[in-house]
Amino acid sequence: MFDALSYDFVLRALVAGAVTGLAAPAIGTYLVQRRLSLLGDGIGHISVTGVALGLLTGTSPTWTAIAMAVLGAVVIEVIRATGKASGDVALALIFYGGIAGGLMLVSFAGNGAVRLNTYLFGSIVSISRADVWVTVILALVVIGLCVALMPQLFSVANDEDFARTTGLSVRFYNVLISVLAAVSVSVAMRTVGLLLVSALMVIPVATAQQFARGFRVTMLSAMAAGLLASVIGVGTSAYVDVPPGATIVLVALAGFAVTAPVGLVLQRRRTARVPFDLTAEPEPHRVEEAHRHRHGPGCGHVGVEHGDHIDYIHNGHRHAVHGGHYDEH
Amino acid sequence: MSVVEITGGGVSLGGRPILRDIGLRVEQGEVVALLGANGSGKSTLVKAAVGLLPLSAGTARLFGEPVADFGAWDRIGYVPQRSTITQGVPATVREVVAAGRLARRRPFLPATAADRRAVTEALESVGLADRAQQTVSTLSGGQQQRVLMARTLAGGPELLLLDEPLAGVDLISQHAMADALEARARAGATIVVVLHELGPFEPLIGRTVVLREGRVVYDGAPTGLLGLSHDVHCEPVEQAAAVVPPLRGPLGEEG
Numbered sequence: 332m333f334d335a336l337s338y339d340f341v342l343r344a345l346v347a348g349a350v351t352g353l354a355a356p357a358i359g360t361y362l363v364q365r366r367l368s369l370l371g372d373g374i375g376h377i378s379v380t381g382v383a384l385g386l387l388t389g390t391s392p393t394w395t396a397i398a399m400a401v402l403g404a405v406v407i408e409v410i411r412a413t414g415k416a417s418g419d420v421a422l423a424l425i426f427y428g429g430i431a432g433g434l435m436l437v438s439f440a441g442n443g444a445v446r447l448n449t450y451l452f453g454s455i456v457s458i459s460r461a462d463v464w465v466t467v468i469l470a471l472v473v474i475g476l477c478v479a480l481m482p483q484l485f486s487v488a489n490d491e492d493f494a495r496t497t498g499l500s501v502r503f504y505n506v507l508i509s510v511l512a513a514v515s516v517s518v519a520m521r522t523v524g525l526l527l528v529s530a531l532m533v534i535p536v537a538t539a540q541q542f543a544r545g546f547r548v549t550m551l552s553a554m555a556a557g558l559l560a561s562v563i564g565v566g567t568s569a570y571v572d573v574p575p576g577a578t579i580v581l582v583a584l585a586g587f588a589v590t591a592p593v594g595l596v597l598q599r600r601r602t603a604r605v606p607f608d609l610t611a612e613p614e615p616h617r618v619e620e621a622h623r624h625r626h627g628p629g630c631g632h633v634g635v636e637h638g639d640h641i642d643y644i645h646n647g648h649r650h651a652v653h654g655g656h657y658d659e660h
Numbered sequence: 661m662s663v664v665e666i667t668g669g670g671v672s673l674g675g676r677p678i679l680r681d682i683g684l685r686v687e688q689g690e691v692v693a694l695l696g697a698n699g700s701g702k703s704t705l706v707k708a709a710v711g712l713l714p715l716s717a718g719t720a721r722l723f724g725e726p727v728a729d730f731g732a733w734d735r736i737g738y739v740p741q742r743s744t745i746t747q748g749v750p751a752t753v754r755e756v757v758a759a760g761r762l763a764r765r766r767p768f769l770p771a772t773a774a775d776r777r778a779v780t781e782a783l784e785s786v787g788l789a790d791r792a793q794q795t796v797s798t799l800s801g802g803q804q805q806r807v808l809m810a811r812t813l814a815g816g817p818e819l820l821l822l823d824e825p826l827a828g829v830d831l832i833s834q835h836a837m838a839d840a841l842e843a844r845a846r847a848g849a850t851i852v853v854v855l856h857e858l859g860p861f862e863p864l865i866g867r868t869v870v871l872r873e874g875r876v877v878y879d880g881a882p883t884g885l886l887g888l889s890h891d892v893h894c895e896p897v898e899q900a901a902a903v904v905p906p907l908r909g910p911l912g913e914e915g
Binding site: 489550 | 707710711712731733734736737738740743744745747748749750751752754755756758759760762763765767768771793794795798811815
């Protein structure tokens with residue numbers, strides 16, 4: 332049985348977990364769209380230095396972590412946007428510099444190392460009342476912007492060049508996505524922990540896009556999946572002595588594993604609707620013999636695109652031009 | 661006032677000059693085909709015209725405004741040659757096409773009835789109304805190209821710039837796109853379209869500009885090119901095998 336105190340901390344952890352479970356996949360959907368699935372991981376590494384700075388100087392690690400995370404996210408976005416060939420390596424340098432710097436700083440902070448652990452892997456007993464408020468407010472900001480600016484953020488993430496020709500400031504929205512990702516990392520570090528935060532941004536999205544047909548549905552389903560994983564993970568962690576971060580991520584992965592077969596069937600059914608399966612092995616070379624008719628526009632046969640050429644439907648089978656003859660496709 | 665005006669335009673990519681001393685004026689209501697061999701700079705010219713690539717020399721104006729200061733993006737409609745719409749998270753056809761309305765929408769405000777109607781009409785005009793809720797990546801290449809065109813048409817632009825909309829596209833889609841463009845042209849839109857061959861767009865085209873190695877080598881009536889696109893497919897079977905139509909005479913082939 333819980334006494335009043337332990338009931339209180341479970342409640343705080345559940346609230347923090349719930350808003351985290353909603354916010355992380357919301358911004359994660361844009362990261363997956365932009366093929367930056369691992370950005371959250373990088374920002375998490377950088378935040379370690381922020382947390383260590385807070386522990387060392389005695390200020391709130393939440394705020395120092397947010398400051399470092401936002402700074403790191405903007406630097407990463409600038410490196411990405413300038414498109415330097417060495418950008419990939421530059422990012423690695425920043426990530427490892429962040430985590431090594433944090434570990435070094437925290438070693439000066441006496442018992443800081445123990446407290447750092449609660450930020451690295453999440454801990455539901457260390458969340459104070461003030462922490463919950465900060466977490467809820469920041470999470471609501473992230474969720475609010477991710478949903479309210481969905482048309483603009485989607486367009487920029489979906490096709491940057493086109494978005495530019497509709498007058499959208501691509502740079503502004505890209506930086507916004509990075510900053511929101513940084514804020515959600517700081518939000519998530521109390522429950523999931525800095526080292527596993529990226530998982531909560533990506534796994535629910537991966538689960539959702541197995542069966543969702545559109546972007547909006549993917550995002551909303553991912554948020555639902557994230558909420559479920561977070562609440563189950565934190566709840567389990569309150570009853571059994573297991574770290575919340577690992578539990579949340581394992582629950583999220585279990586959700587993916589359970590829905591994977593459904594997704595596979597749906598995917599098959601969808602590919603069947605694509606005019607031609609271009610991934611299939613081409614049939615052995617079969618030449619249509621003695622073909623007098625020349626296929627072309629207006630030749631009376633229906634033309635269908637097939638990879639880089641056009642096949643013509645001829646008596647129920649497909650003809651493709653090859654050299655001086657037609658192949659059967 | 662010209663709709664598109666490029667004077668002494670030069671573009672360099674990675675230090676290599678792609679366009680040199682380009683002069684191009686397109687007046688309101690014109691339908692212009694940009695032709696030329698691969699690598700002649702057609703796509704680069706269109707991108708420079710809408711400000712996606714910076715000019716290294718000369719000036720580019722849209723509706724009389726320098727491109728760098730241009731703000732009336734609802735008047736412009738760009739259709740890219742390749743797009744990233746099928747990558748990453750799945751998106752429905754309707755979601756992609758709705759992005760074409762953003763020049764007319766403000767952040768934080770929901771789509772109006774007019775926005776939704778414009779998206780529906782754009783989908784109908786390219787014959788994809790029944791695919792609105794389908795995932796874009798499950799469409800054929802030609803249908804995806806039609807989605808790109810619908811996205812641009814949804815914005816109701818006065819100037820359309822299309823970069824090779826027919827490349828690798830099936831005949832059904834080619835004709836669907838030609839019909840949609842014809843409707844826009846009749847409504848008074850100005851159209852600049854990059855093409856390899858005139859194809860089903862031929863009746864629309866009022867003027868052709870041919871590029872060769874980054875320079876304009878022909879600018880005038882398409883008469884000199886008429887029939888070329890048809891010949892390619894109607895010639896004996898042996899020659900039809902050449903997928904890329906040979907470009908001769910004013911099109912910039914040697915000899």
